[in-house]
Amino acid sequence: MANNQSARRHLDAFTRCRIIGKLEEGCSVTSVAAEFGIAHSIVSRLWRQFQTTGTVIRGFSSGHPRGTTPADDRYIVLQSRRNRRQTAGEIARHTTQTTGRPISRFTVARRLHGGGLFARRPVRCVPLTPAHRRRRSL
Secondary structure (H helix, E strand, O other): OOOOOOOOOOOOHHHHHHHHHHHHHOOOHHHHHHHHOOOHHHHHHHHHHHHHHOOOOOOOOOOOOOOOOHHHHHHHHHHHHHOOOOOHHHHHHHHHHHHOOOOOHHHHHHHHHHOOOOOOOOOOOOOOOHHHHHHHHO
């Protein structure tokens, strides 16, 4: 089976509402699907969901809720870029004071990792051993 999960794109709420509006106007499912360039099954499933639940809002995924918002994530990365010597614990304390929500240093480390910032710097060269230094000085 091919891995199609990564290629899946969800419709945003505005597009979902536009689709439901077209269907309520009396347009057919096939014509709405062609107009929006999506599969017939997606439109019919969306219409069925709207008729049973009365809403087109996507259900949220399971799991523990995130401790930070996207704005908090950007703030954490910005803090790290402003002061590169700050530790994750210091950023966590500063963010907790700013937002009023407790954030752990592990959460900060994950957000920095997601932002492309890492704790370790790449090594420039292999360090020379005393034997290497002796041979080099000859």
